[in-house]
Amino acid sequence: MATTTGNEENLSDHNGCASERVGPSGDEAGDLKVYRDNSPDPNNAGQGLACTPFLDTVLKNADRCEWLMSPAEQMAMIYLLEHLRPRVAIEIGTRFGGSLQFISRLADKVYSLDIDPQVPARMAGRFKNVEYITGPSQETLPALLDRLDAQGITPEFCLVDGDHTTDGVREDINILLRIRPRAPMAIVMHDSFNPICRRGLRQADWAGNEYVHMVELDFVSGVVNPAPITRGELWGGLALGFLKPVKRSVRFEVSARAELTFQAALTATRSESRYRHPKTALRRFWRLLWGRPLLSMASTEPKLS
Numbered sequence: 084m085a086t087t088t089g090n091e092e093n094l095s096d097h098n099g100c101a102s103e104r105v106g107p108s109g110d111e112a113g114d115l116k117v118y119r120d121n122s123p124d125p126n127n128a129g130q131g132l133a134c135t136p137f138l139d140t141v142l143k144n145a146d147r148c149e150w151l152m153s154p155a156e157q158m159a160m161i162y163l164l165e166h167l168r169p170r171v172a173i174e175i176g177t178r179f180g181g182s183l184q185f186i187s188r189l190a191d192k193v194y195s196l197d198i199d200p201q202v203p204a205r206m207a208g209r210f211k212n213v214e215y216i217t218g219p220s221q222e223t224l225p226a227l228l229d230r231l232d233a234q235g236i237t238p239e240f241c242l243v244d245g246d247h248t249t250d251g252v253r254e255d256i257n258i259l260l261r262i263r264p265r266a267p268m269a270i271v272m273h274d275s276f277n278p279i280c281r282r283g284l285r286q287a288d289w290a291g292n293e294y295v296h297m298v299e300l301d302f303v304s305g306v307v308n309p310a311p312i313t314r315g316e317l318w319g320g321l322a323l324g325f326l327k328p329v330k331r332s333v334r335f336e337v338s339a340r341a342e343l344t345f346q347a348a349l350t351a352t353r354s355e356s357r358y359r360h361p362k363t364a365l366r367r368f369w370r371l372l373w374g375r376p377l378l379s380m381a382s383t384e385p386k387l388s
């Protein structure tokens with residue numbers, strides 16, 4: 084997000100991100116420009132005005148893949164990867180290779196899992212150090228971990244960004260928590276601000292693994308989404324769990340620095356039920372199909388101003 088400067092058209096043209104203006108609220112004067120994270124332009128998706136130079140330092144001149152993360156999430160991901168320099172990384176949720184383009188640059192070897200059988204063909208030839216594994220992660224991940232364990236390998240960086248249901252998130256994390264790490268290991272989960280995902284994160288048995296030393300649900304906090312398809316819903320956010328090859332000796336708690344923000348936003352966006360109500364599902368399906376809201380329900384959308 085950037086304040087207006089009078090040359091918004093130039094900024095928009097240069098940056099290419101889908102954006103909108105929202106008017107002043109309270110005592111504040113002037114419009115704000117709100118960038119969406121899901122620009123259809125893969126070269127600019129989610130980068131706002133801030134990220135491009137940093138992303139370029141990693142990617143050099145390579146073509147970019149659309150990356151469904153906010154600028155802060157992207158920066159946090161790159162920082163973690165540059166800091167950890169994992170020998171082996173696992174990604175659950177390849178999609179178009181947005182996060183993978185960075186993981187593959189900053190890890191020696193990557194296993195990228197997706198339920199979509201089109202992924203290997205879509206990504207063919209892009210990243211030499213990536214093995215694609217197709218199928219539901221709840222089935223493919225245990226087999227992969229067994230294979231790595233037999234070779235004495237700890238996946239030092241794991242991104243959970245696949246099945247976004249409560250059960251799916253909880254199960255993916257619980258499978259990863261079977262690991263007894265031989266090296267420091269980070270588990271990162273995207274969309275920790277989404278109520279359905281957040282519940283799965285909270286239900287996961289973090290405490291049951293004595294090698295877990297820290298879990299923060301709001302390593303990067305999420306937002307009330309401005310994009311049309313999921314407008315007014317809570318999405319984004321990165322949770323971070325950190326395991327060490329020694330057992331913890333102190334009391335363990337899952338922390339959530341932005342829990343009050345999350346609760347306030349959940350109340351303001353009219354509660355979690357919007358994510359479960361059949362009408363919400365129908366409305367989202369309709370929008371995905373036709374790219375516009377169901378008329379009878381359009382007026383129920385929360386506004387950002």
Ligand SMILES: C[S@@+](CC[C@H](N)C(=O)[O-])C[C@H]1O[C@@H](n2cnc3c(N)ncnc32)[C@H](O)[C@@H]1O
Pocket residue numbers: 149150151152175176177178179180181182183196197198199218219220221244245246247251
């Ligand atoms: C949000 S996208 C991943 C985005 C990607 N990590 C990025 O940052 O650009 C979620 C992906 O997870 C995949 N997925 C959904 N359920 C899954 C499951 N049970 N097992 C594996 N992949 C799954 C979807 O096919 C989709 O490609």
